[in-house]
Amino acid sequence: MIASTAELIAVLRRYNPWWSGGRFADLPPWRRAAFKEISDWMQAPPAGRALLLSGARQIGKTTLFLQSIDQLIQQGVPPTNILYATFDHPLLKLIGLDGLLQLWREFEPGRDGIEYLFLDEIQATKDWQVWLKHQVDFEKRRRIAVTGSATPLETEHLESGVGRWHTVRLATLSFYEYLQIRQDPIPELPAVSSLIELFDRPANWFARIGEEARPLTGLFHEYLLRGGFPQSSLVSSISMAQKLLREDIVDKVLKRDMTALFGVRRVLELEQTFLYLCLHDGGLLDIQALCGNLEVKKATANNFIDLLEATHLIYRLRPFGYGKEILRGRVKVYLADAAIAPGVMLKGKELLEDTVQLGQAVETAFFKHVFSRYYQRSMAFSYWRGKKDQEVDIIADTGKRLVPFEVKYRGKNVEITELKGLIQFCQERKVNRGYVITKDAADFGVLQLPGGEQARALKIPAPLACYWLGRSELDDLQGLEA
Structure with missing residues (x-):
């Protein structure tokens, strides 16, 4: 001994x-x-x-x-x-x-x-x-x-x-947990046990709560940059939080855990694969393009992606459907936390000025909230693509109903003309309710969809959606489609 x-x-x-x-x-x-x-x-x-x-x-x-x-x-x-x-x-x-x-x-x-x-x-x-x-x-x-x-x-x-x-x-800290840990001053907002209950709220309620929740936006943007790891979330400097994220989380997983747990020796190629995923966070994975850009074999790239999912650095969504629809479709990849990509890419607050990358970060954060809130209910998650490349970002399958989510994180109000994918999916699958994740605090309310009186979409600002999903999880309340 x-x-x-x-x-x-x-x-x-x-x-x-x-x-x-x-x-x-x-x-x-x-x-x-x-x-x-x-x-x-x-x-x-x-x-x-x-x-x-x-x-x-x-x-x-x-x-x-x-x-x-x-x-x-x-x-x-x-x-x-x-x-x-x-x-x-x-x-x-x-x-x-x-x-x-x-x-x-x-x-x-x-x-x-x-x-x-x-x-x-x-x-x-x-x-x-x-x-x-x-x-x-x-x-x-x-x-x-x-x-x-x-x-x-x-x-x-x-x-x-x-x-x-x-x-x-x-999962990493929800937005609500992040606010509680940091003890940031936040507005007093009503508890919401289920997003579905918001469909019955009057228009003046949406206007009032939207304005009261407006201070959440700046805090939510900082959350996207600091991340939901407890240590990095408590650091006052965003640059230091991102440094901790890179060194204590990403680097140790790629350089130590992958070798110790899985015997990975081609660490440089693994790092390059992960960097490629950071650049395409929330997007459809083009494995041929990845292999061509990084000069790795398809089997090697697929193995690396399996390992990154095994160590909880990424999530994978398969296309919605059955049989050949899934086998032939490309997977969609989300990072485990929205702050990983800007942390690895050394992007600070300039991320907030990049509409495309900010939208990707919000979609990643929202997916994590939905997934971590409902995985215990054995929900299946996927994305959907229809005719003419119409798409719905996230589909949650409760076993009894399908719940579509479309993320439209932009400055202006989202109009019905921008929701062709959501409308097409709801009509084809006979779904009466969908959700649109918006940016502006005023872009909050119920939108009538084509297809009858029951066909509606709830537009809800991303900070509020993540806040309520995290809060209901912490309060152990009933969920989305209870």
Whole structure:
């Protein structure tokens, strides 16, 4: 053994100060929406499963674990029945999972009641799938929560863990969470539990709330530049926030995690592929153009894109439809956070003067809000292209109905003549309600669409839409089409 037992237990005690009556003094007072899901799991795990907290690097997974541990201790759980460890630490990685538990119980005897294990970066350990399966099946007094690179955790050796864990997917901060964390002064706005309820509001309500919400626009633009990663969102300087984003998140994923997790050796080509996606954020991916520009083979480029999605740097949307419609169609790629592209491209507030790139950033931010708000409901997301290249940016399929979203982030009011794609989709699919994401605070209200009295679109400013989607998630209210 490289390290002595004394050295190992010293490391473990530093990660678990509550064993000796201490606690983590620097825990933030704010809690993310996902905290409630973790809290519910601690009280009553669904079907006795472990919990997988998935999400990008530096997104706040460890903070959520430590806040959950703090809550358990306040609820009277014996401190020595709670173990936290991260396998980012080389010594803990060296002793492995069974060695960790043996060390824990050798120096901190258990008490009556449930044992709670919070394990960061579990994929760094050997045979973690089999270990976790056995723990869930045979150690009924233990509740185990893990983090790591979510796609390997969810798909690698899937047969070893089917039905053994419940996934909580963590996105970057919503606009509402960002405002709460920064404690920026914001207008008092009514709570909205469901965007669909706005279809019944009177015209004067839209005018009044739109004007009251106008101060959100400047804050929303800063959010697009700073990003939704907790550390970068709290930095006062936008340039410093973007530097942190590049160095602590993007660079470490591309240069460290890709090598450690997936054995990537052609890091330069991977970086170039990611840079290409930053330049085409929110657009249809032309894989032939990517391969031609970067001089990489198609199989290599597709593999890189798979890995970028696996490490939560991008989302992919497939075209709406079935069979050949999907197989032949190009995918649409969104970055995990709207601030990634300007951060990587070294674009500050000049982004706000570029109508096209600003619109792409808003579309990326809005998609993240919709996706993170409703993924637990097993919604499917896609985009749609019709005749004459008419398009709808985002289609959410609830299983019972289709919900189309079109992002039109520009200075002037959006007119019905600009919504040909949305109208065509609604008519072909017999959809009565759609949403148009606008820019100006006054461009807010219900628009009648061709096709009968029930065919309507809600125009809603992007800052308000993201604010309400994030707020309803945090308040645990009912969602879009409840």
